[in-house]
Amino acid sequence: DRETTILGIETSCDETAAAVVARSPKGQGTIRADIVYSQLDLHAAYGGVVPEIAARSHVSVLDRLVKKALVEADIELSALDGIAATAGPGLVGGLMVGLMTGKALALVTGKPLYAINHLEGHALTARLTDGLNFPYLLLLVSGGHTQIVLVRGVGDYRRWGTTIDDALGEAFDKTAKLLDLPYPGGPAVERAATSGDPGRFPLPVPLKGTAEPNFSFSGLKTAVRQAAEAAAPLSDQDVSDLCAAFQRAVCRSLADRMQIALRRFRSQYPECTQPALVIAGGVAANTALRTTLDACASGAGFRLVAPPIALCTDNAAMIAWAAAERLAIGLPADSLDIAPRARWP
Numbered sequence: 514d515r516e517t518t519i520l521g522i523e524t525s526c527d528e529t530a531a532a533v534v535a536r537s538p539k540g541q542g543t544i545r546a547d548i549v550y551s552q553l554d555l556h557a558a559y560g561g562v563v564p565e566i567a568a569r570s571h572v573s574v575l576d577r578l579v580k581k582a583l584v585e586a587d588i589e590l591s592a593l594d595g596i597a598a599t600a601g602p603g604l605v606g607g608l609m610v611g612l613m614t615g616k617a618l619a620l621v622t623g624k625p626l627y628a629i630n631h632l633e634g635h636a637l638t639a640r641l642t643d644g645l646n647f648p649y650l651l652l653l654v655s656g657g658h659t660q661i662v663l664v665r666g667v668g669d670y671r672r673w674g675t676t677i678d679d680a681l682g683e684a685f686d687k688t689a690k691l692l693d694l695p696y697p698g699g700p701a702v703e704r705a706a707t708s709g710d711p712g713r714f715p716l717p718v719p720l721k722g723t724a725e726p727n728f729s730f731s732g733l734k735t736a737v738r739q740a741a742e743a744a745a746p747l748s749d750q751d752v753s754d755l756c757a758a759f760q761r762a763v764c765r766s767l768a769d770r771m772q773i774a775l776r777r778f779r780s781q782y783p784e785c786t787q788p789a790l791v792i793a794g795g796v797a798a799n800t801a802l803r804t805t806l807d808a809c810a811s812g813a814g815f816r817l818v819a820p821p822i823a824l825c826t827d828n829a830a831m832i833a834w835a836a837a838e839r840l841a842i843g844l845p846a847d848s849l850d851i852a853p854r855a856r857w858p
């Protein structure tokens with residue numbers, strides 16, 4: 514019945530991050546330090562994340578970030594209640610760096626180690642930022658994941674929908690690449706789309722009308738490629754029109770898929786008077802998508818909860834928080850023998 518404070522480490526992709534988060538006995542979270550070092554510049558030239566470069570960069574900056582987080586939070590290692598590190602899913606080289614660092618710190622301090630599932634971090638963030646109660650619905654849309662998750666409790670999740678091919682962020686990135694837009698593609702496509710006519714190129718709305726709330730984006734990307742080839746050589750206006758059409762098809766697909774999940778939530782939890790739909794992941798930065806989901810949520814009587822972008826994208830505060838939540842309900846810490854998992858549903 515006291516405040517707990519956790520150091521979190523995140524290295525599953527191309528962000529090196531360290532954070533210190535406290536949790537009050539009543540379940541209120543406070544971020545005492547939250548440091549993210551983005552490797553974007555290192556990977557931009559390759560048009561995507563290069564795993565070997567990512568892992569080496571994590572090695573070279575993580576120690577300093579951990580130290581900086583502790584200084585910013587004004588806390589000694591000895592005063593922590595636990596060390597949390599992302600153990601998967603993600604790029605295994607990077608996961609090894611973060612998890613081994615977490616293990617080393619846990620070993621020398623004698624503090625418990627929490628090996629956290631990155632997706633659980635995303636799933637619980639809305640409780641840190643908005644104090645949300647269970648259950649709620651989560652839409653996770655990032656470069657690596659596209660999932661609808663029912664969050665019933667800490668460690669209690671049901672995946673209702675997922676992508677059967679590309680992740681949404683990946684689809685934005687690939688679409689940008691084929692239109693010669695810079696990496697990362699999401700912001701570039703969004704920017705180009707603002708001056709585009711979404712109606713000029715008719716594109717399919719993936720999986721529209723199918724019964725399960727799954728996603729598919731590779732066919733849409735192919736349709737963009739075909740339209741681009743037919744219209745070549747492309748003017749700036751052509752590119753803008755294609756981006757606008759792509760974004761509109763994505764939004765229509767998300768709206769159609771989310772309807773199913775929102776209805777299902779309603780029928781499973783009729784007693785839930787103020788149900789919430791939480792969005793997380795880098796693609797949640799997209800304004801058109803937010804507007805669509807906002808309309809979709811309020812139309813179904815849901816409140817749309819969008820944590821600040823810095824906490825929607827990869828960070829270590831969510832990893833520390835997930836550990837604090839586990840500790841609070843008495844879930845056991847992890848063994849120092851635990852191995853990172855590239856795949857971990």
Ligand code: KG4
Binds near residue numbers: 654686699
């Ligand atoms: O969550 P995130 O930072 O990293 C992981 O994938 O874990 O997400 C990055 C993804 C990239 O694919 C990027 O293109 C996409 O999010 N993204 C966007 C926007 N900003 C970032 N997609 C669409 N619109 C945006 N404004």
Ligand code: ZN
Binds near residue numbers: 794
């Ligand atoms: Zn992520």
